[in-house]
Amino acid sequence: MNTDASPMIRFVNVNKWYGRDHHVLKNINLEVRQGEVVVVCGPSGSGKSTLIRTINQLEPINNGEIWVDGIRANDPRTNINKLREEVGFVFQHFNLYPHLSVLDNITLAPIQVKKIPKDLAERTAMELLERVGLANKKDAYPANLSGGQQQRVAIARGLAMNPQVMLFDEPTSALDPEMIGEVLAVMKQLAESGMTMMVVTHEMGFAREVADRVVFLDQGVILEDAKPEQFFTDPQTDRAKQFLRQILAPMHQ
Amino acid sequence: MTLNLNWGILLEESATGDGPYWTLLATGLQWTLATALTGWVIALLVGSIVGVLRTLPYRPLALLGDIYVEVFRNIPLLVQLFFWFFVWPEVVPQEIGRWMKQDMPYPEFITAALGLGWFTAARVAEQVKSGILSLPRGQKNAALALGFSLPQTYRLVILPQAFRVVIPPLTSEFMNIFKNSAAALAIGLTELTFQMKQMVEYSNEVIVSIAAVTTIYMTLAFAVNRGMAWLEKKARVPGMIGGGR
Ligand SMILES: Nc1ncnc2c1ncn2[C@@H]1O[C@H](COP(=O)(O)OP(=O)(O)OP(=O)(O)O)[C@@H](O)[C@H]1O
Numbered sequence: 001m002n003t004d005a006s007p008m009i010r011f012v013n014v015n016k017w018y019g020r021d022h023h024v025l026k027n028i029n030l031e032v033r034q035g036e037v038v039v040v041c042g043p044s045g046s047g048k049s050t051l052i053r054t055i056n057q058l059e060p061i062n063n064g065e066i067w068v069d070g071i072r073a074n075d076p077r078t079n080i081n082k083l084r085e086e087v088g089f090v091f092q093h094f095n096l097y098p099h100l101s102v103l104d105n106i107t108l109a110p111i112q113v114k115k116i117p118k119d120l121a122e123r124t125a126m127e128l129l130e131r132v133g134l135a136n137k138k139d140a141y142p143a144n145l146s147g148g149q150q151q152r153v154a155i156a157r158g159l160a161m162n163p164q165v166m167l168f169d170e171p172t173s174a175l176d177p178e179m180i181g182e183v184l185a186v187m188k189q190l191a192e193s194g195m196t197m198m199v200v201t202h203e204m205g206f207a208r209e210v211a212d213r214v215v216f217l218d219q220g221v222i223l224e225d226a227k228p229e230q231f232f233t234d235p236q237t238d239r240a241k242q243f244l245r246q247i248l249a250p251m252h253q
Numbered sequence: 254m255t256l257n258l259n260w261g262i263l264l265e266e267s268a269t270g271d272g273p274y275w276t277l278l279a280t281g282l283q284w285t286l287a288t289a290l291t292g293w294v295i296a297l298l299v300g301s302i303v304g305v306l307r308t309l310p311y312r313p314l315a316l317l318g319d320i321y322v323e324v325f326r327n328i329p330l331l332v333q334l335f336f337w338f339f340v341w342p343e344v345v346p347q348e349i350g351r352w353m354k355q356d357m358p359y360p361e362f363i364t365a366a367l368g369l370g371w372f373t374a375a376r377v378a379e380q381v382k383s384g385i386l387s388l389p390r391g392q393k394n395a396a397l398a399l400g401f402s403l404p405q406t407y408r409l410v411i412l413p414q415a416f417r418v419v420i421p422p423l424t425s426e427f428m429n430i431f432k433n434s435a436a437a438l439a440i441g442l443t444e445l446t447f448q449m450k451q452m453v454e455y456s457n458e459v460i461v462s463i464a465a466v467t468t469i470y471m472t473l474a475f476a477v478n479r480g481m482a483w484l485e486k487k488a489r490v491p492g493m494i495g496g497g498r
């Protein structure tokens with residue numbers, strides 16, 4: 001199990017190619033300790049989604065090592081389904097199961113994967129729905145929820161597996177502006193509860209307020225890995241400075 | 254021109270000695286129903302498996318599925334039935350071939366139901382595959398990310414959605430299988446169209462015979478259509494693709 005000495009997530013010299021010539025992750029070394037919140041940012045196409053998807057092996061890597069809670073994720077002998085139970089993943093486009101009610105969306109994996117009794121799974125699901133403020137929507141279907149509500153259900157669905165880590169890939173970028181706050185609030189609350197989180201986002205307010213570290217990725221290379229105040233006030237690379245200028249004041253480049 | 258239709262012929266004793274003419278058609282209907290329904294069960298089972306194979310991330314299995322569909326879809330049904338009925342028993346080991354020719358019960362029915370099943374399975378597989386591919390890619394990833402195995406992902410997340418999407422195209426395949434079962438007359442199955450020919454020959458009432466059988470086929474099609482519409486409505490999910498129409 002995890003002790004403070006061994007990080008919750010560890011990348012060691014990770015490389016990944018798409019096809020033969022597209023080197024999308026270049027010699028990645030990165031550690032996320034237990035309870036830490038790490039925000040990953042960078043220009044479009046820099047490999048952020050690919051990076052976060054390699055942690056639970058939704059994307060395989062070509063070489064290097066990825067460790068999650070002391071288990072090597074990219075070892076063929078690792079039971080990857082077991083490891084994925086420990087790693088919640090929240091997608092940009094929510095990906096709720098449209099044929100199931102909100103409650104069934106949350107309980108499906110606990111019941112089918114973890115073999116938790118239905119009534120217990122439903123009780124846990126209701127607690128999580130309370131936490132994300134959607135207890136009254138338990139019988140609704142995803143298509144009848146707003147984007148912000150769907151994303152909060154998706155977070156509850158991930159938490160229902162009682163994971164060690166939660167990964168977020170641009171959880172608010174498909175949302176209308178007025179719904180971003182409600183999702184970020186749930187994520188902030190989750191961070192305060194001590195969850196280990198890795199979050200790909202361009203919400204710099206969230207990064208400043210909630211993150212322990214900010215990682216800046218550009219063309220598959222980690223160019224910066226710093227505390228938020230340092231990253232925002234004193235970025236070390238020109239690429240990061242340019243990125244921050246664009247994202248903080250997109251009208252004045 | 255005056256049409257002199259003798260509808261009463263249906264109640265008259267047939268020259269075949271099998272009772273009134275309507276019982277000829279009733280026997281035909283029984284075989285048509287038995288063949289089409291058995292064939293449909295096979296087509297659904299085999300077609301779903303083949304359709305799923307074609308979407309798997311394992312090349313050899315996907316290829317196997319593709320080959321199945323190409324073979325069974327591109328050879329005329331009639332040729333396939335002749336093959337299973339006349340050629341297959343000669344191809345298999347002698348013992349089995351002899352059993353098929355001499356002792357297998359209802360050889361015409363079994364051959365027709367299986368042949369129709371394999372044939373229709375190719376068409377079902379095509380629908381199931383495109384149903385699966387029509388779903389957003391994120392659905393599969395969302396399931397895998399929560400720890401579902403690939404079989405669980407298909408069973409619990411992908412197929413329940415894909416089948417909802419393909420109910421309308423499967424309805425027409427279901428209707429087709431009743432029509433296609435008429436091909437079995439070529440191997441001597443006394444299904445509806447075969448019996449219609451009998452009645453025409455013995456009674457000489459061509460129009461009445463054809464009209465009666467046409468009515469039966471149309472009733473079957475209508476029943477299938479309503480049944481599937483009911484199923485589609487029952488499976489409908491608020492706001493979901495395929496369910497929202
Ligand atoms: N499955 C794939 N096959 C081939 N190339 C891919 C694949 N997925 C992503 N890429 C390419 O790899 C690069 C990195 O993609 P990725 O989605 O990780 O970037 P990103 O930083 O998440 O971008 P965005 O901000 O647009 O989401 C891009 O150039 C993209 O076109």
Ligand SMILES: [Mg+2]
Nearest residue numbers: 048049050170
């Ligand atoms: Mg991305």
